[in-house]
Amino acid sequence: MNRATKPNHIGRKISRIRERKEIKQEALAKALGTDQKAISIIENSETIDEEKLKEVAKALGVSVEAVKNFTEENMISYFNNFYDNSSAVNSFIANPSHCTFNALDKIMEMADENRKLYERLIQSEKEKNEYLEKLLKGK
Known part of the structure; x- marks a missing residue:
């Protein structure tokens, strides 16, 4: 067997x-x-x-x-x-x-958030550069 x-x-x-x-x-x-x-x-x-x-x-x-x-x-x-x-x-x-959400929509939302953060970073760098230029001209 x-x-x-x-x-x-x-x-x-x-x-x-x-x-x-x-x-x-x-x-x-x-x-x-x-x-x-x-x-x-x-x-x-x-x-x-x-x-x-x-x-x-x-x-x-x-x-x-x-x-x-x-x-x-x-x-x-x-x-x-x-x-x-x-x-x-x-x-x-x-x-x-x-599934209650569209994965592509979520990816696009994340991409949009990343773009906004990048724009804020660029603006912050511009402001920092302007401030540093002012300090250099003041000397």
Whole structure:
């Protein structure tokens, strides 16, 4: 029986969750303070101790129960619920049509502000030069 068909192969479940979340083994290893080889060993293990499972689940951003009860159908449902109920920032990323301003308008406003600041700087320099010329003529 291969590992994909074993219903309680915890390593395979961890692997599938990691893959679905588009996390590389190296990134998960770094989050756990280990190396990629250790993650590979975990993902090939049929069982894992409870403490390690808690650490892995936390690093993946899921509950221990989510790992233990993982199925492809549950995962699709989990991700759908996550994106449906996410914060405003996540919903903006997932659905950019919620943008309430035009980025080009903001860029143009910034350019206009920069131009005004530059004009004030030039005026300030002119006034400083006039003052210095007056001081030199007065001597």
